[in-house]
């Protein structure tokens with residue numbers, strides 16, 4: 012409206028197309044898009060031409076070739092006879108492994124420290140503050156190297172391994188744990204778990220309905236824990252305890268058997284969790300502070316205990332402030348996992364780099380990097396947006 | 408990554424719906440930024456591929472210096488000394504080529520490259536030539552789009568262990584089950600996999616991108632053994648906390664002909680690099696050294712006259728795109744092949760590697776310079 016007035020002011024009568032803001036903006040947008048397409052086309056064409064001239068083939072056929080190299084951590088079966096494509100999948104799985112475990116650990120540490128920063132206890136508050144200030148201000152690469160070269164490398168060698176309970180060991184080659192070997196009938200345990208989860212869901216719903224109707228409370232949490240632990244246990248005994256353990260044993264050079272968590276993974280995992288947790292702690296603190304005092308006071312006036320008020324009044328409201336920036340931190344952690352390359356953990360970036368080196372398919376490998384990291388990030392965002400929508404205010 | 412952590416600076420969070428919307432937008436910005444960053448990366452590759460023009464010799468002359476890709480710090484081959492000067496056999500080969508082109512061996516700029524990055528650097532035109540203990544393989548010669556100009560050092564892959572930590576190990580065959588440190592993007596990594604598979608032995612690879620990281624991990628005991636080219640092992644050994652504890656096992660499990668590489672599709676530049684190499688060998692064979700090259704110019708020997716460009720009406724140098732005194736310039740800058748060898752890896756160096764197969768063919772070795780005629 013306002014613009015129309017202005018045009019009328021300046022030039023009485025019909026404004027020319029040139030001055031119609033809508034047409035002008037449309038025109039500019041079309042030109043920009045055309046330029047962009049032209050630019051992209053130029054880059055692609057130029058690249059293809061240059062690759063052809065340097066006799067480098069293009070396309071994704073190379074993914075079917077034999078990789079020829081070994082990878083230390085493999086969540087799926089892989090050997091040097093596998094294809095480049097499979098090597099990439101191994102790398103993606105390793106990236107996801109460290110990202111998912113890192114996100115879980117960072118969230119737990121972050122929430123604890125964040126709440127700790129608001130504690131009434133002077134010591135806890137100070138420790139939490141020092142933690143945040145230290146980890147937030149050190150580049151993640153240094154934190155990774157600190158764990159790798161400063162902590163894990165100083166552990167004793169295999170012969171001098173620390174002997175831990177349950178047949179576990181700790182030495183400079185990492186953590187060695189007994190790995191479970193499931194026997195016949197193990198599915199009953201899984202079935203028990205599924206039943207346990209389903210039952211607790213049911214119990215929780217019933218308890219809520221009952222509380223709404225009669226005001227009577229039911230110990231939902233304890234019941235759920237009992238169900239979720241008890242049902243698989245029941246299945247376990249019904250199946251005749253189908254579980255043995257593969258214990259780590261001393262070999263010529265390393266401990267053999269069992270589950271080996273290598274120092275490369277450990278240091279990356281610890282560094283990413285500790286580093287990201289310092290940011291999460293600040294987000295959590297800000298989230299809690301963002302809930303107005305009136306809410307806590309009202310909760311107290313209603314007779315809720317301070318832990319009840321934290322659990323039922325403050326945290327749900329704080330979550331709404333916390334989740335969006337939390338998502339950024341999850342994305343950061345995932346992307347920072349590519350620092351793995353500094354300590355030889357075979358994540359997507361490290362494995363992809365080796366493939367790039369061997370095949371010379373730089374552009375294709377970079378495209379794979381982009382697509383994978385983008386997909387992981389978008390999925391994380393989607394999940395968190397869904398969670399955010401669930402936590403959003405239910406206006407009544 | 409920086410942008411992302413900024414976007415989530417917790418201090419800025421206030422409980423207001425507006426702010427939440429901004430934060431959500433920030434998150435989208437984070438994703439966008441990643442995409443853009445990666446696009447730019449690919450774009451650089453694409454655009455720089457454009458600069459890798461066919462006439463490298465003209466480009467180098469126009470630039471006024473040779474951009475040479477070398478190792479990041481392997482003693483004997485290319486490593487910066489305490490004055491920041493690059494020394495080593497590979498570095499000297501770069502100087503020899505610069506001397507051939509410019510008549511001045513100092514007109515080189517060095518780019519230190521990890522094993523993994525070296526090929527992209529050459530493909531993209533970031534460097535004019537790669538002289539970085541690189542093994543001549545068919546894959547690199549064809550699929551990667553390079554040409555090798557010769558073999559400046561015949562090598563083979565070996566293993567090194569700490570004899571203090573592993574007493575009684577005298578053969579690679581005893582290494583089944585060991586953790587082995589190796590550098591990513593090398594033939595070493597591939598030979599290792601094949602060798603252990605062929606011999607039905609297990610091993611845990613611990614693969615590092617950077618040389619120092621691999622060395623540090625091996626020294627700290629993360630690995631039982633370290634594997635690379637034998638020449639490299641001697642260099643690595645010198646960098647260990649106590650070099651005398653480390654022994655190189657006798658097995659050589661591969662052929663590693665190391666030599667300079669250039670991009671395919673530029674025959675003239677390949678000729679320049681190739682004939683610089685042959686000139687170094689022929690000079691050694693004819694007894695032309697850094698010290699005597701000036702007086703050798705007056706030699707009556709027709710081979711030497713032809714090589715040093717003192718033959719009447721000679722066109723050899725100009726046909727190559729250089730000046731007729733190109734060999735004189737090379738030898739003045741670096742000495743002949745034997746001198747380069749002894750100074751950097753041989754008796755005049757801490758490595759003390761014997762000439763062995765790298766002796767001239769006239770002395771029972773494999774080094775054979777094609778005739779300058």
Ligand SMILES: N[C@@H](CCC(=O)N[C@@H](CS)C(=O)NCC(=O)O)C(=O)O
Pocket residue numbers: 478479480481520521522540541542590592593594595617618635636639640663665
């Ligand atoms: N000759 C092998 C291996 C060359 C190589 O990169 N060796 C390592 C280990 S000695 C090295 O030189 N690293 C030094 C660096 O990355 O700067 C090849 O061409 O793939």
